[in-house]
Amino acid sequence: MPDMVSVAEVADTMFKLVKQAAGLKKYKAMDLEKAMRELYGDRVDKAVSKAAIKELIDSGRCVYTYFGGSYIEIPHTEAAANPQG
Amino acid sequence: MPEQKFPDKLQELKSGAWPSFVKEIENAAQTSPMAKDLYGQLNQSYNEKIGHWKHGGIVGVLGYGGGVIGRYSDLPETWPNVSHFHTMRINQPAAWFYRAEDLRKVCDIWEKRGSGLTNMHGSTGDIILLGTTTPELEPIFNELTAIGFDLGGSGSCMRTPSCCVGPARCEWAMYDTLALTYDLTMTYQDELHRPAFPYKFKFKMAGCPNDCVASIARADMSIIGIWRDEIQIDQDAVREYAERGLNIQSVVVGRCPTRCMAWDSKELFIDNENCSRCMHCINVMHRALRPGNDRGATLLIGSKAPIMEGALLSSVLVPFLEIVPPYDDIKGLVNNIWELWAEEGKNRERVGEFIQRVGLANFLDAIGLEPEPEMIAFPRENPYVFYRTE
Numbered sequence: 396m397p398d399m400v401s402v403a404e405v406a407d408t409m410f411k412l413v414k415q416a417a418g419l420k421k422y423k424a425m426d427l428e429k430a431m432r433e434l435y436g437d438r439v440d441k442a443v444s445k446a447a448i449k450e451l452i453d454s455g456r457c458v459y460t461y462f463g464g465s466y467i468e469i470p471h472t473e474a475a476a477n478p479q480g
Numbered sequence: 481m482p483e484q485k486f487p488d489k490l491q492e493l494k495s496g497a498w499p500s501f502v503k504e505i506e507n508a509a510q511t512s513p514m515a516k517d518l519y520g521q522l523n524q525s526y527n528e529k530i531g532h533w534k535h536g537g538i539v540g541v542l543g544y545g546g547g548v549i550g551r552y553s554d555l556p557e558t559w560p561n562v563s564h565f566h567t568m569r570i571n572q573p574a575a576w577f578y579r580a581e582d583l584r585k586v587c588d589i590w591e592k593r594g595s596g597l598t599n600m601h602g603s604t605g606d607i608i609l610l611g612t613t614t615p616e617l618e619p620i621f622n623e624l625t626a627i628g629f630d631l632g633g634s635g636s637c638m639r640t641p642s643c644c645v646g647p648a649r650c651e652w653a654m655y656d657t658l659a660l661t662y663d664l665t666m667t668y669q670d671e672l673h674r675p676a677f678p679y680k681f682k683f684k685m686a687g688c689p690n691d692c693v694a695s696i697a698r699a700d701m702s703i704i705g706i707w708r709d710e711i712q713i714d715q716d717a718v719r720e721y722a723e724r725g726l727n728i729q730s731v732v733v734g735r736c737p738t739r740c741m742a743w744d745s746k747e748l749f750i751d752n753e754n755c756s757r758c759m760h761c762i763n764v765m766h767r768a769l770r771p772g773n774d775r776g777a778t779l780l781i782g783s784k785a786p787i788m789e790g791a792l793l794s795s796v797l798v799p800f801l802e803i804v805p806p807y808d809d810i811k812g813l814v815n816n817i818w819e820l821w822a823e824e825g826k827n828r829e830r831v832g833e834f835i836q837r838v839g840l841a842n843f844l845d846a847i848g849l850e851p852e853p854e855m856i857a858f859p860r861e862n863p864y865v866f867y868r869t870e
């Protein structure tokens with residue numbers, strides 16, 4: 396049994412990916428999960444990736460966005476949004 | 481109605497026998513500035529033949545990726561009260577049973593913090609609350625959860641499961657559609673609120689093949705009640721129908737889609753092996769015919785309304801399954817399907833489109849199901865016949 400990567404570490408790695416890609420590429424939940432598998436191999440599983448995404452969203456470090464499909468991004472003001480009244 | 485530079489074209493939509501959404505917007509506009517500007521912008525759109533909404537984006541409540549659909553006016557200076565006009569989807573109770581006092585509470589919250597306009601219900605089944613601003617989203621969510629409601633699904637989430645009225649009021653329910661709907665809703669809370677799929681996934685539960693929730697056309701997974709044994713016939717009651725003037729030969733036997741019935745003016749005969757369980761004969765002679773007693777459901781997969789690609793109807797996945805809590809058979813199968821589709825599906829590809837792309841045989845293989853004759857929608861259309869010589 397390999398040493399599993401912690402949820403916190405996976406969340407940090409995901410956050411870096413999302414932040415670096417801001418404005419260039421949007422990640423879906425499954426894209427992040429696949430990226431973690433590529434990076435950590437069998438040291439990360441579905442449950443850990445899922446918990447890491449949950450951590451990112453619940454802490455407010457990332458938000459879900461919707462542009463045709465649902466994506467995970469860092470919070471920002473989007474082009475379509477009107478200022479708050 | 482609001483001052484505007486365009487002729488009022490909306491009034492025409494109030495004519496006719498049916499309830500009019502224009503009338504409802506007008507009523508709401510008596511007290512809601514948002515509804516007033518909605519009327520104005522809508523009228524401008526009808527005059528210009530241009531929509532004035534911008535969709536999508538980052539609106540929601542903390543932790544949730546579904547349930548709020550962002551919408552902004554592209555004419556915020558002209559119609560400032562609909563500058564933000566977000567929709568909230570609220571998870572309806574199974575089969576839409578409400579206490580009036582709870583509905584009043586929902587409406588009070590919405591009149592205070594939104595436009596006051598609702599759509600009961602959206603095509604997925606949720607309560608649709610139309611029109612609020614970003615700062616009101618969290619307070620609305622908090623007030624709704626305090627009275628026992630939660631947001632429904634949107635985006636690439638599992639969408640809010642819905643069902644027909646089932647055994648609560650209908651004698652044809654072959655299983656408890658409400659119990660299964662509630663169970664799936666609670667089991668898949670993460671999938672409902674945290675979008676992780678290539679695109680939406682809808683469950684609809686129908687208690688019998690009458691399919692009052694149109695699950696065969698509108699659900700990625702349709703769970704339709706069915707019986708395995710023989711239709712129960714009360715021959716005396718059949719003769720009574722005939723005596724009262726029902727033309728059994730033409731209206732019942734003649735309209736049986738598989739031609740598996742016969743009527744000799746005394747006895748009704750059904751070749752149950754060839755009955756497709758369409759419910760037609762039972763619907764017409766409900767005092768004389770009843771479904772069998774060996775009851776369960778057929779699981780079908782893949783229907784959808786046209787959005788990215790054309791419309792699809794569901795195809796049979798499991799011909800018969802007993803539907804009993806804790807529904808482990810269904811959940812095991814659903815998890816296998818989700819795992820495969822989430823991994824291999826393209827962005828915005830519904831599961832039915834995914835099956836068409838990879839082929840049913842490969843799909844069945846990957847989720848661990850054996851092919852069954854019931855999965856064949858129609859015979860092959862090409863003339864090639866392959867055979868092996870002994």
Ligand code: SF4
Nearest residue numbers: 644650687688691692
């Ligand atoms: S689908 Fe069947 S069981 Fe459900 S309400 Fe309609 S007739 Fe009744």
Ligand code: SF4
Nearest residue numbers: 736755756758759761
């Ligand atoms: S249920 Fe439909 S297919 Fe079966 S006997 Fe009646 S009419 Fe025919």
